[in-house]
Amino acid sequence: MADARSDILARIREALQVKAPKPHFKSEETQGQPVKVGKQWLPDGGETTEASLVILAEQLAKLKAVLIRVPDEAAAGVAVADLARAKAWKQVAYHGASLVRPVAAALPCPSWEADASFEKQKLEGCDAAITSCEAIVAQLGSILVSSASSGGRALSILPHVHVVVARVDQVLPDLATAIAQMEAKHGAQMPSMLSFITGPSRTGDIERILVLGAHGPKELYLVLVG
Secondary structure, three states: OOHHHOOOOOOOHHHHEEOOOOOOOOOEEEEEEEEEEEEOOOOOOOOOOOHHHHHHHHHHHOOOEEEEEEHHHHHHHHHHHHHHHHHHHEEEEEEOOOOOHHHHHOOOEHHHHHHOOOOHHHHHHHOOEEEOOOEEEOOOOOEEEEEEOOOOOOOOOOOOEEEEEHHHHHHEOOOOHHHHHHHHHHHHOOOOOOOEEOOEEEEEEOOOOOOOOOOOOOOEEEEEEE
16 A cells, blocks of 8 residues: 555656656657656557557457458458358448458358448347448557448447458557547548447456457457558
């Protein structure tokens, strides 16, 4: 208890004496000179695309999400079709995005475009959902989806498996960059729903036992093209 108290008081003293950093930036400058700031709370997101991809892969592994790298859209279709066969999917719902439709067309099982004809009970009966996304935050291993990019609110939540198909250029280093990109893209017409998906749905509320799929998909796959 004494150590916790000392830690809390030390943080208060630091906050009073040193300028606190924005959680998504490493440092700040004033007139070209670095400014002393407090410690960085969020992890690094990488300075280059390759660095961000390495960090993303590490974060997804920690979150028990699966990253599948493919060179092109045709390979993405093959990868998801192989996954469907391995998991014995009988029906899949998908969002009608340009990157998703070719993947859905390659499936060996029946599929339907959920945002074209939404049916809750039919969606709940699907083995998997395939959507696009707005961006991927390497810093947190999070996938940013919206009502505009993932076929509404239910498609990425109701089926037991969620497959996200995205391009490498959608991988961004940090949360701030993702939010800035959303503001630049949508302006005042922001989608009605934004959600950061960070691994499969999970809870540890009951006796601190981790349970996957409690409030949404229990499996998450990111198929990254490029």
